[in-house]
Amino acid sequence: MPTKIGLLALKGGVSKSTISRALAVELARSGLSVRIADLDVLQGSQVDWHRDRLGAGLSPTPAVQLHPDLGDALAHANGADVLVFDGPARADRETVAIAKSCDLVVIPAGAALDDLRPAVRVAHSLVKAGIPAARIICALSRISTDTEAEAARGFLTEAGYRVAEGYLPERASYRVAQNSGRAVTEVSAPTLRAAAERVIQSIIDALPE
Ligand SMILES: Nc1ncnc2c1ncn2[C@@H]1O[C@H](COP(=O)(O)OP(=O)(O)O)[C@@H](O)[C@H]1O
Ligand SMILES: [Mg+2]
Structure with a gap:
């Protein structure tokens, strides 16, 4: 298993794909x-990013497959660790089933209330469906300032959820990196790389033993 x-x-555009790639790359690196x-x-x-990554000759390269639903994804897990x-793109009726099958659910959120409220709403709906809050972690992305990050962290913590350490600032360099098949933990700027590594490592540390 x-x-x-x-x-x-x-919501779409909150960094689900961005964070999932970086998690996959860093876990594969280990x-x-x-x-x-x-x-x-x-x-x-x-799938597009995977092609770009292979084309750029980057490693490690996690396997990527497109699946119509959770059942298909589980059936093709093929002995992966x-x-x-x-x-x-947006939560749908399968979201609870996906979350129930997971050891850890990561909910990315930006700093605006328009991002934070839906993040809390989806977390609450998972808890209501029986998923322990301890199996949920929020992660801040597309943040502009430390002040903004702290306010967002406070909002999510107050709602009863853990938040990964640090945050991904909103930076064009992260987009540029991903355009060439890299993960946000592989950007060339050391401070941005460190910021991404901190968030990703904090999520990895939240995985149950
Ligand atoms: N911290 C960030 N700084 C700059 N651009 C970002 C950041 N996080 C995500 N993006 C960009 O925003 C867009 C949406 O992000 P994505 O990860 O695809 O979100 P989702 O999968 O939730 O729809 C992408 O073009 C991505 O490159
Ligand atoms: Mg996406």
Whole structure:
């Protein structure tokens, strides 16, 4: 049985794909066999990124496959150590089932209330469906300032959820890196790389033993 991590959100554009790639790359770097199960069939952005990554000759390169649903993703886990579910663009009726199958659910959130409220809403809906809050972690991305990050962290903590350490600032360099098949933990700027590594490591540390 692979360890399963799910990136889920009510909204699109909150960094689900960005964080799932970086998690997959960093877990693979530690020697694990990692697969990304892309459940965003309409966009399939992980498949494109995977092609770019292979084309750029980068390693490690986690396997990526597009799946129509959770059942198909589980059926094709193929002996992987870790399965990272990159959730559908928006939460749908399968979101609870995906979360239930996961050892850890990661909910990315930005700093605006328009991002934070849906993050809390999806977390609450998972808890209501029986998923322990301890199996959920939020991760801040597309943040502009430390002050903004702290306010967002306070909002999510107050709502009863853990938040990964640090945050991904909103930076064009992260997009540039991903455009060339890299993960945000592989950007060339050392401070941005360190910021991404901190968030990703904190999520990895939250995985149950
Ligand atoms: N911290 C960030 N700084 C700059 N751009 C970002 C950041 N996080 C994500 N992006 C960009 O925002 C867009 C949406 O991110 P993505 O990870 O695809 O979100 P989702 O999978 O939740 O829809 C992508 O173009 C991505 O490159
Ligand atoms: Mg996506």
